[in-house]
Amino acid sequence: MGKERYTIRDIADMANVSRGTVDRVIHNRGTVSEEAAKKVQEVLEKINYEPNLIARSLKAHKDHVIAVVIPDYSDDYYWRQCANGIHRSEKEFRQFGIFLQYFEYSKTPEDYNEKFSQAIALDPDAMLIAPVYYQDSLELFHRLEEKRIPYNLINTPIEEVAYHTFIGQDYRKSGRVAAQLMNALAPHDKKILVIHVEQHLENSTHLHEKEQGFKEFYNDHNITQPIEVFTFKEAQQLNDLRTVLPGTAGIFMTTSKTYLLADHMREHENIKVIGYDLIPKNVQQLKEGKIDILIHQNPISQGYDGISLLSDYLIYKKEVPKVKLLPLDIVVSENVDCYL
Amino acid sequence: MGKERYTIRDIADMANVSRGTVDRVIHNRGTVSEEAAKKVQEVLEKINYEPNLIARSLKAHKDHVIAVVIPDYSDDYYWRQCANGIHRSEKEFRQFGIFLQYFEYSKTPEDYNEKFSQAIALDPDAMLIAPVYYQDSLELFHRLEEKRIPYNLINTPIEEVAYHTFIGQDYRKSGRVAAQLMNALAPHDKKILVIHVEQHLENSTHLHEKEQGFKEFYNDHNITQPIEVFTFKEAQQLNDLRTVLPGTAGIFMTTSKTYLLADHMREHENIKVIGYDLIPKNVQQLKEGKIDILIHQNPISQGYDGISLLSDYLIYKKEVPKVKLLPLDIVVSENVDCYL
DNA sequence: GTGAAAGCGCTAACAT
DNA sequence: ATGTTAGCGCTTTCAC
Numbered sequence: 001m002g003k004e005r006y007t008i009r010d011i012a013d014m015a016n017v018s019r020g021t022v023d024r025v026i027h028n029r030g031t032v033s034e035e036a037a038k039k040v041q042e043v044l045e046k047i048n049y050e051p052n053l054i055a056r057s058l059k060a061h062k063d064h065v066i067a068v069v070i071p072d073y074s075d076d077y078y079w080r081q082c083a084n085g086i087h088r089s090e091k092e093f094r095q096f097g098i099f100l101q102y103f104e105y106s107k108t109p110e111d112y113n114e115k116f117s118q119a120i121a122l123d124p125d126a127m128l129i130a131p132v133y134y135q136d137s138l139e140l141f142h143r144l145e146e147k148r149i150p151y152n153l154i155n156t157p158i159e160e161v162a163y164h165t166f167i168g169q170d171y172r173k174s175g176r177v178a179a180q181l182m183n184a185l186a187p188h189d190k191k192i193l194v195i196h197v198e199q200h201l202e203n204s205t206h207l208h209e210k211e212q213g214f215k216e217f218y219n220d221h222n223i224t225q226p227i228e229v230f231t232f233k234e235a236q237q238l239n240d241l242r243t244v245l246p247g248t249a250g251i252f253m254t255t256s257k258t259y260l261l262a263d264h265m266r267e268h269e270n271i272k273v274i275g276y277d278l279i280p281k282n283v284q285q286l287k288e289g290k291i292d293i294l295i296h297q298n299p300i301s302q303g304y305d306g307i308s309l310l311s312d313y314l315i316y317k318k319e320v321p322k323v324k325l326l327p328l329d330i331v332v333s334e335n336v337d338c339y340l
Numbered sequence: 341m342g343k344e345r346y347t348i349r350d351i352a353d354m355a356n357v358s359r360g361t362v363d364r365v366i367h368n369r370g371t372v373s374e375e376a377a378k379k380v381q382e383v384l385e386k387i388n389y390e391p392n393l394i395a396r397s398l399k400a401h402k403d404h405v406i407a408v409v410i411p412d413y414s415d416d417y418y419w420r421q422c423a424n425g426i427h428r429s430e431k432e433f434r435q436f437g438i439f440l441q442y443f444e445y446s447k448t449p450e451d452y453n454e455k456f457s458q459a460i461a462l463d464p465d466a467m468l469i470a471p472v473y474y475q476d477s478l479e480l481f482h483r484l485e486e487k488r489i490p491y492n493l494i495n496t497p498i499e500e501v502a503y504h505t506f507i508g509q510d511y512r513k514s515g516r517v518a519a520q521l522m523n524a525l526a527p528h529d530k531k532i533l534v535i536h537v538e539q540h541l542e543n544s545t546h547l548h549e550k551e552q553g554f555k556e557f558y559n560d561h562n563i564t565q566p567i568e569v570f571t572f573k574e575a576q577q578l579n580d581l582r583t584v585l586p587g588t589a590g591i592f593m594t595t596s597k598t599y600l601l602a603d604h605m606r607e608h609e610n611i612k613v614i615g616y617d618l619i620p621k622n623v624q625q626l627k628e629g630k631i632d633i634l635i636h637q638n639p640i641s642q643g644y645d646g647i648s649l650l651s652d653y654l655i656y657k658k659e660v661p662k663v664k665l666l667p668l669d670i671v672v673s674e675n676v677d678c679y680l
Numbered sequence: 681g682t683g684a685a686a687g688c689g690c691t692a693a694c695a696t
Numbered sequence: 697a698t699g700t701t702a703g704c705g706c707t708t709t710c711a712c
Contacts, residue, residue, distance in 0.1 A: 005435070007705055018683040023707065031681055053435055054398050055705035058688050095345060095392050170678075177674040184632075185524055217674070292524075327678035330670040334517040334557070338510075338667035347689055358699040363691065371697055395689035398704050 006047050014047075015039040026051070057315070063097040064314045066307065067124035069116050070154075071132060072104040077279040078256050078299050079130075082154070085303025086128070093311040100307070109133035109200065116140050120147070125314055126164075127151035128306045133203045134158050152310055154302045156206055164313070167305045167324045169297055171206040175213025177328050178252050178274050181293055182214075183223060186250030186272040191226040193241075193248055197257040199233050207254045214252055225249075238264050245271065258282050262290045278331065278339055287333045296329035296339050346387050354387075355379040366391070393656045403437040404654045406647065407459035409452075410470040410494075412444040417619040418596050418639050419470075422494070425643025426468070433651040440647070449473035449540065456480050460487070465654055466504075467491035468646045473543045474498050492650055494642045496546055497663075504653070507645045507664045509637055511546040515553025517668050518592050518614050521633050522554075523563060526590030526612040531566040533581075533588055537597040539573050550594045565589075575600050585611065598622050602630045618671065618679055627673045636669035636679050 008026075012019045017036050024030040025040040026049075032040075043049075068086060073079035090100050101122060105115040112133045119127060120143055127144065129151055131137060141161040144151055150164045157166045182192060194214055196207050215227060232238055235257070241264050250272035251261060258275025259282050265271060274293045275282060285291040305324055312318040331339055348366075352359045357376050364370040365380040366389075372380075383389075408426060413419035430440050441462060443455040452473045459467060460483055467484065469491055471477060481501040484491055490504045497506045522532060534554055536547050555567060572578055575597070581604050590612035591601060598615025599622050605611060614633045615622060625631040645664055652658040671679055 005437075008707095009705075019706085020683060020685095020708085021681085024682090027707090033681060036681080050435055052705055054394055055688090056707080058392075058394050058398050058690095058705080059707050095390075095394065173674065173678075177672065180672055180674045325678065327669070328675040329667070330672070330675065332517065332520055332670070334513065334520040335668040335670065337513075338665065348691090349689080359690085360692085360700075361698060364698085367691090373697060376698080392689050395704090396691080398689080398706095399691045 005052070006049055007052070011040065011043050011047070011049060014043045053316075057096060063099055064125040064311075065099050065101055065122070066310055066314075067101045067103060067119035067122055067127045068129075068307075069103045069105065069112075069119050069127065070130040072106050078277055078297075082130070082299035082303040085300035085305075086307050087303075088300075089304045089307035089311065093307070093315070096311065096315050098307075098311045098314065107132075107199075109136060109203070113137055113140065120144065120149075123147070124149065126310045128310060129153055130155050131158055132156055133200055135203050150310065150313065152306045154306045155297075155299075156204075165306075165309050165320050165322060165324055167302050167309070167326070168206075169326050169328060171209035172213035172216070174295060174328055175210035175215075175252075175254075176217045177330065178210070178293075178295060179214045179217030181330065182250045182252060182272065182274055183217070183221070185274075185292060188223070188225055188249070190247050190249035191228060193244065193251045194227060194229045194254065195251060195261075196229075196231045196254050197233075197235065197238070197260060198231070198255055201231055201233075210254045235260050250274065256282065258291055258294070259285050265290070278336065283336055283340070286331070286336055289333070292332070294331045294336075296331050298326040298329065301326050345392070346389055347392070351380065351383050351387070351389060354383045393658075396657075397436065397655045403439060404465040404651075405439050405441060405462070406650055406654075407441045407443060407462055407464035407467045408469075408647075409443045409445065409456050409459050409467065411472060412446050418617055418637075422470070422639040422643040425640035425645075426647050427643075428640075429644045429647035429651065433647070433655070436651065436655050438647075438651045438654065447472075447539075449476060449543065453477055453480065460484065460489075463487070464489065466650045468650060469493055470495050471498055472496055473540060475543050490650065490653065492646045494646045495637075495639075496544075505646075505649050505660050505662060505664055507642050507649070507666070509666050509668060511549035512553035512556070514635060514668055515550035515555075515592075515594075516557045517670065518550070518633075518635060519554040519557030521670065522590045522592060522612065522614055523557070523561070525614075525632060528563070528565055528589070530587050530589035531568060533584065533591045534567060534569045534594065535591060535601075536569075536571045536594050537575065537578070537600060538571070538595055541571055541573075547594045554592055578604050590614065596622065598631055598634070599625050605630070618676065623676055623680070626671070626676055629673070632672070634671045634676075636671050638666040638669065641666055 008019050008022050011022045021032055021036055022040055024032045025037050071079045073083050103115040103119045105111040113136060116137055127149060131153060145162050153163045153166045155168050157168060194211050198204050198207060238260055245268045248271050253275035256277035256279050261273055262285055273291045275291055276295050276297060278294060278296055282291060282294055286294055309320045313320050329339060348359050348362050351362045361372055361376055362380055364372050365377050411419045413423050443459045445451040445455040453476060456477055467489060471493060474496060485502050493503045493506045495508050497508060534551050538544050538547055578600055585608045588611050593615035596617035596619050601613055602625055613631045615631055616635050616637060618634060618636055622631060622634055626634055649660045653660050669679060
């Protein structure tokens with residue numbers, strides 16, 4: 001029961017070698033005679049040695065720099081939450097010698113590429129990237145791979161590149177969840193709308209996947225309710241909905257811009273609305289009953305895990321998963337407080 | 341940008357005192373002249389000092405024993421999950437000198453008291469307790485307080501005692517969430533049932549709170565749908581439902597025994613069912629459509645956090661919150677895989 | 681190829 | 697009241 005914990009010194013004594021030799025055996029480095037190695041190995045196995053990680057990490061780590069490339073979050077609640085998660089992790093790992101450098105891009109593909117390049121120029125030990133506009137940046141990713149800089153992706157997966165870990169959600173599943181909920185809430189004798197509000201849809205495969213998943217659910221269950229898809233690049237285009245809303249049972253908004261709908265729905269209060277993200281405007285409308293359900297994309301966890309996984313890798317060389325999928329949290333007005 | 345990390349030595353230099361004095365000021369122990377204390381305080385505030393917890397814990401590193409008092413989980417999936425969370429945390433903290441002693445009580449108040457006493461007799465450094473039958477054990481809690489043994493509660497909160505942290509859910513909120521979902525799913529022209537399946541209801545204030553929260557939601561929204569409450573001590577008593585089910589729109593089961601309903605509902609497939617916990621039978625029925633929604637009580641997190649918070653406190657003397665509320669996750673068939 | 685020794689930052693015991 | 701110092705267990709240099 002009283003599992004004793006042996007130290008390097010104990011092992012050295014038992015094997016009649018010096019502490020340095022024990023260390024060399026444990027880490028497979030330096031030069032050790034076969035004889036000594038064998039003796040130490042035997043002791044190690046016999047006592048089932050587990051190193052004291054506290055002591056190990058007390059030893060001065062060399063500093064590591066992680067470059068963080070995310071959208072400017074000065075007036076964007078979602079990305080600010082993500083940044084908060086990053087800050088939290090940064091604070092936790094600072095004493096282990098992890099330092100972050102932030103590169104915030106204003107929301108254009110050009111600036112994204114610009115800031116991404118700057119980050120690479122810094123020659124960091126690792127990178128965390130939110131590749132919202134990924135299309136033209138594939139070349140940059142290849143440069144990272146050439147320089148052997150490990151990088152994690154958050155929020156937007158890119159199949160074509162050799163990222164370390166992707167942290168985000170399964171967007172097809174996400175669409176399916178939305179569909180199941182919509183199907184449970186909305187009358188079946190009217191049409192359903194799927195609405196994307198996104199300036200650069202060509203870059204947003206994940207929105208597409210949500211739509212696919214949504215339709216897939218209806219197909220799988222042989223529900224023949226009409227589903228119409230709209231894509232708006234600008235908020236004001238939502239005016240076009242005026243002629244479409246009559247005869248609509250529910251609306252699935254694929255982005256956090258869900259709150260934009262309310263202004264256009266004053267005479268259609270019974271249309272069910274399902275959208276994304278716990279940004280304040282959405283939360284307020286959820287509480288007011290203008291939005292029925294929000295799917296939570298966990299931006300805080302995305303940021304936190306994104307940095308934590310890289311740090312564990314840099315410091316401890318811990319193995320990391322290729323994909324870390326965050327749960328698809330269903331949020332209604334009564335449980336929204338749990339997630340804020 | 342490059343946030344420097346200050347050490348005790350740095351502070352000592354800046355304040356022109358010795359490291360010992362700095363330590364004394366930080367920990368409020370020993371004797372320090374006002375003058376010196378002030379100087380050190382100033383420096384501390386100026387640099388926003390954060391101690392290196394690793395170094396701190398490397399020093400002390402005496403072993404700590406945590407006694408764990410939980411229900412026997414040999415044939416109980418929910419408590420097994422909880423135990424899994426505990427094991428995970430145990431593994432993580434073992435190298436930091438944390439050792440657990442388990443006291444599993446068979447599901448009777450007598451054995452609970454018995455095992456609880458045994459645990460105290462061990463004189464552990466801390467305790468983790470799932471006080472399912474708490475009523476007669478208040479005296480035991482007082483003994484813990486006298487002996488100044490810190491303890492965390494999981495799953496069942498007890499207002500009257502001086503626990504360290506409670507880890508679990510807000511049960512009234514939980515009932516409200518269930519009500520909101522029920523209201524969205526079930527037709528309004530039939531009655532709603534609330535069913536408790538629990539041998540010792542007198543001990544289960546949390547089930548009561550779920551019921552209260554459920555009714556509260558209907559009241560708050562002026563919904564006058566009839567709600568009938570049933571309490572069954574044994575599974576077979578569910579037979580009594582036969583006469584009640586006709587004219588029922590939905591059923592809210594307050595425990596993980598939700599799966600028991602299915603056998604009694606063969607001719608009432610359109611009754612909506614909302615229940616608790618991702619135990620295998622429930623999950624299967626969720627996927628089959630026999631259960632519509634499950635609320636996830638996060639037993640793994642309860643166990644994991646219960647031990648982690650105590651360990652952090654014992655090892656690092658970290659501050660801990662009085663209450664750690666876990667989210668009220670809403671689970672349907674399409675997102676259940678995220679939570680398993 | 682191996683051992684000895686100097687720290688990492690903090691704490692506590694011991695001098696002064 | 698305050699300064700000094702010896703470790704905690706591990707890593708890493710530097711002699712031998």
